[in-house]
Amino acid sequence: MATTTIQVSKETRDHLATLAAERGLTLGQLVQQLAEKEPTREQIAERLKADRDHARTLLGVDMSDEEFDRAPDILGNIYKIAAEKVRVARGEAA
Template sequence: MATTTIQVSRETRDHLATLAAERGITLGQLVQQLAEREPTKDQIAERLRADRDHARALMGVDMSDEEFDEAPDILGNIYRIAAQKVRAARGEAA
């Protein structure tokens, strides 16, 4: 693996070195872990797409992205829709 150098203040370097030592890892490993925890905008968009696709599949409802975006309480709406589907499957009144 190729490596590179980054420039930070001494205070930042010392802080990161202390964190790495406390965790028993190298400074490079710490920076890598920190970078992996912070998704890029593209990664966030992909996770959102995957989550919406998963919700659609679980609910059996084809909600558009606009409906997801406009929903004031999407999680509440998902629970409501799912409960309606369960009641319908059981033959219960809505």
């Protein structure tokens, strides 16, 4: 594998070196892991298209991208409902 050099401030280098050491990694391995966790805009767009295509097939509907954009945030709403149930169960105020 070819390698390269990147320039960062000493503070950033030291911070990354500490993180790498805590995780038992080399600095290069840490940077690679961090980069792999952050998708590019193109990768995000590809995932969104694949997810929407899957939903269309699974649900048997032919929704446009605009209709998906206007659709309610179902997962977000489920999280809100679950959080409210936890608060009620704990006796916390809403």
